[in-house]
Amino acid sequence: METRLSSRRNDITGTSGLSPGYIQANLLILPSKYSKDFLDLCHRNPVSCPLLAFTSKGDPHTVTPSTCIKNADFDLRTDCPKYRIYEHGKHIDTLTDLLSHWTDDHVGFLIGCSFSFEDALVSAGLQPRHQVTRTVVAMYRTKVPLMPAGIFTGATCVVSMRPYKLQDVERVRDVCRPYLAAHGEPIDWGWSALERLGISSVEKPDFGDAQVFEEGEVPVFWACGVTPQLAVEAAGNKIDGLVFAHEPGHMLVTDFTVEDLESLGRPVYN
Structure with a gap:
């Protein structure tokens, strides 16, 4: 390819x-x-x-x-x-x-x-912001524990974030839900999700680039495949x-x- x-x-x-x-x-x-x-x-x-x-x-x-x-x-x-x-x-x-x-x-x-599901979001008129700005998607460490296995204990999960208007979140969920092999639908959204996930500042991602929010937009969070790297760190x-x-x-x-x-x-x- x-x-x-x-x-x-x-x-x-x-x-x-x-x-x-x-x-x-x-x-x-x-x-x-x-x-x-x-x-x-x-x-x-x-x-x-x-x-x-x-x-x-x-x-x-x-x-x-x-x-x-x-x-x-x-x-x-x-x-x-x-x-x-x-x-x-x-x-x-x-x-x-x-x-x-x-x-x-x-x-x-x-x-x-x-x-893997971003092309479907684009087709639905929901292009992720980092594609528009040509930046790397924002990713954050969370306080959500990872289920342990063998030597891999004590790690927490990573999430990726894309800004969307609150009224578009249900459509975003519908588009992503079938993509179980690519983390599926968002796990949380809205400004209150920051506290639930243990993210101190949406402006300071742990990986990738901070994203620009437009009026009426909220952060939408997905599980992220950088999580195994935190398992290695732990x-x-x-x-x-x-x-x-x-x-x-x-x-x-x-x-x-x-x-x-x-x-x-x-x-x-x-």
Whole structure:
């Protein structure tokens, strides 16, 4: 797919609005001995961590199910625009590829992304603000606990935010609801949601860019696939070896289409 090749060539920074109709994915790559714990984390937190596909140990070229990436010219180490490197739960670097860091022991997981339903929002006349302003969607740490699994304990969830007029929220919910593999409908909205979610200031996102609000608009929040990175942070020294993730807003574009959503609504790892 052209978007993945553009990412490999470092021609793009950010994937919102690209490859309309195709499912975009968050990424987490772990040493293999932690893969079972992370799989359990996805089982227990399907809204924040809807699992699309995974790799075999040490193989950056093939995912299961294979229909997620149909193009044989695929490399998990290069086909995101940017990657984060974690060591002992700390973000230590951001790179444009993982070629010098990947090992034969790493396993990759593709997690659904809310960018996947943005084309449907555009078609409904509800274009997300960050597409208009060409910024990265705002993302926030919350106080909402993540259900623990194995070494992954004590983490909280991340949410993404898009401004909409209050009278449009029900239409936004209707558009996004079928996209269960991409976090589905919003989990909260309105100014009072800031307190419920534990967000101190909508003007200071933890990831991405602050968004401009127009008169009558309120923040609308979705579960976010950056949540696994907080799980890695919380695990800290329990993790030996390097962990890799996408840079927030810089996704891996899959070959799944929106027509595949029915099958994606079922666990792909059973």
